[in-house]
Amino acid sequence: MADYDYDLFVIGAGSGGVRAARLAAMSGARVAVAEESRVGGTCVIRGCVPKKFMVYASEYSKSFDTARGYGWEIGETRFDWPKFLMAKDIEIARLSGIYVRNLQNAGAELIHGKARLTGRHTIEVEGHGTVTAAKILVATGGRPWMPTDVSGIEHAITSNEAFHLEQLPKRVVVAGGGYIALEFACIFNGLGVDTTVVHRGPNVLRGFDDDIRSHVAEEMEARGIKVRLGTRITDIEKTADGLVSRCSDGHATTTDVVMFALGREPYTEGLGLDAAGVAVTENGAVKVDEYSRSSVDNIWAVGDVTDRINLTPVAIREGAAFAQTEFFNNPTTFDHEMVASAVFTQPQIGSVGLSEADARHKYGKVDIYMSKFRPMKETFYGGHQRAMIKLVVEQAGERIVGCHVVAPDGPEIIQMAAIAMKMGVTKPQWDATCAVHPTLAEELVTMRDKMAPPSLGAVS
Template sequence: MAKYDYDLFVIGAGSGGVRAARLAAMSGARVAVAEEHRVGGTCVIRGCVPKKFMVYASEFSHHFKTAKSYGWSIEGAKFDWAYFLEEKDKEIARLSGIYVRNLQNAGAELAHGKARLTDAHTIEIDKAGTKTADKILIATGGRPWMPKNLPGAEFAISSNEAFHLTELPKRIVIAGGGYIAVEFAGIFNGLGVDVTLVHRGPNVLRGFDDDVRSHLTEEMEKRGVKVMLGAQHAAIDKTAGGLTSRFSDGHEVESDVVMFCLGREPYVEGLGLEAAGVKLTDKGAVAVDEYSKTNVANIWAVGDVTDRINLTPVAIREGQAFAETVFYDRPMAFDHETVASAVFSQPPIGSVGLSEADARKQCGKVDIYLARLKPMKYAFGGDERSLLKLVVDCATEKVVGCHVVGPDAPEMIQMAAIAIKMGVTKTQWDATCAVHPTLAEELVTMREKYVPLGLGQVA
């Protein structure tokens, strides 16, 4: 008789947990997964996927303007928020169902309910009783961080609620400067909402290249987003006309909705990690080693709950590496270096490798290649500009950073990431023949080093 009910118990059915559970079950292991919400996790249910649908919906208003410059006559176009929500929810339900079927087809059991550890091998699941497992994987992801002591904070929503607003607001204040904030600023602006983006820092997208940050802010403002920097909420007042946001710099803005996008935190509350002896980092994430193993010999963790790189593909690769290591005897640690990312702002961003500032710290002397140009798509109208930037380590001639802001930037960066991950040099990069006419060709035709104004460049 088996000592435990399962060989592996996974807490959390998001992208990382599902990948790990499926691979482990396919090895012949007895696997169960517990999920307290819907199967699919943040990405499928309340993150990347529905947000991308919202981006697509919101981009049409910009496309209509561009279409007119090409001779199209578009009259009477209007957006139906209720219809969009219905279609979006249908697709999310379909995708969630696929996740469920994939788990079942692999032979894994699924329990609906919140799971908590009572010791290192025992799991208590709401409405499903108590189970034991030889090995346990924590994959509960993260959740939006909301301020707790701000007067009127209870009137604000997070990104979770933004996907289910019963009505499209006329005015919205979005607090935050990260990728979720700028993405939703573009979404609501494109859908015709009056958008104010307020951020306490000197510019949006902390951690990205400074030229990318300033360029995106300019482009968002061109499209009508009002950006307030160096300010943050002091209070939110509910009024007869909606909500009044009072800011630290003395300004006040009235809106129908206030949305906080102030970062996310690992979801560890109520998991019983203390009872199992699992240690957390200073920031409240599950502490793990390079193989995603915690300080407890039979417990691992992957994805956003570990707060390493909080991206869905990273969670999937961490989950796969865990299964390969533990159930296939093929030790594998995911390499978190040089991971590409996309921001579905408007215009979008693709970025991989080091920013200019980080490269100067790590490499010393660097060469910069930078181009700002109007995309061919807007040749007949509009003043949108794209930015392309390469960062090159002078000592090795390797391209250590590539940053693009403009149409299809996320699609471009995937291919650039392969070359940079392999250690491509600028000479090899330049030897690649351009694909014409495309925005991407500018990446392999930049030959002159960029010198900032004041250091020899002529304006």
């Protein structure tokens, strides 16, 4: 490796790239990281962290109503958007600084600039010239995808811009039915914005359990969010009254902001993968094996740029596995099975394992346990929000293969459920666990009645 400038060159200082770089540098390797934007990547700068702050802020509107139901006297409330933005930006800057310090403390060099591969071992960094590396790790993440067939699309924003709106809009339409679209719809709604969701599919949250999908849509509508399904925005016109979004079904909506959240794509544009001979998929993701190695034997990729499971903790684990394998002589892979996920809609979603439909396809016969109810906190003051808990059990071995929670703190609950399911817990073992009372989560271990199987001819 002495013939190269670096033992490892990482392109992208997000969660996966930083973890890999830190661990590799701690082995004594010469490591450099190039980042064209702020250190921290999507999650810290323009993703899950600032979004969670916005979720917290938006939840207070309902909390004030709940407090009144519990006897608190609360006067007029007002949300200060500029004040929130300033506090959010200060915290994001602090977290980004921690990433920088962690890299430096590990001995890795940070280079600010867009990096581009010019060969298998050569990288050109904008403003810094060309360097060489024995091993290269691509960790550039993803970015919002925008359609090109919508007239007036230049008037729309993505989730990136939603974090920096100068003013909180009074009206917004969100195009999309995935978790990012629904999370922002709930955020805007909770902050008092007249919110509409437009989604071309028959239901939201494609890929999730069908009962979750319908339950969340119902709860969002109960909060006042207008959910328009089976249609899409075809053109956007800027008028004196606002942005007019016309849909394929003939309906038009006038709002102050139009946000598109139709998914994300791997960020490989201008990366020079073709110059290095790195193979990619149809959507531009880097093709990798179980060790995150690309088609070129000295180039690897981790995180969203590989389009496997696009979650921050997964990118971190993939980055760590790469470093262990290549710099600590400890061959390590990350098991992508039974990875829990969270959706911070209102109510929130925690999910791990298979949906009912996927479980029936894989195992044939499954047992379903499901409960929908108003949590204790809601019933006290006459609130209407309902929780839903669902277990999917494969009949042959009684192993729980799916657990889905739609409720306040659902993501907090699912983390512990995921541990048991990763270990292969069975329904009898699950039921042998004594309930913690009074809690919402106790419903997980008190469901005893199986749901009736679907009728013949029903679509699972």
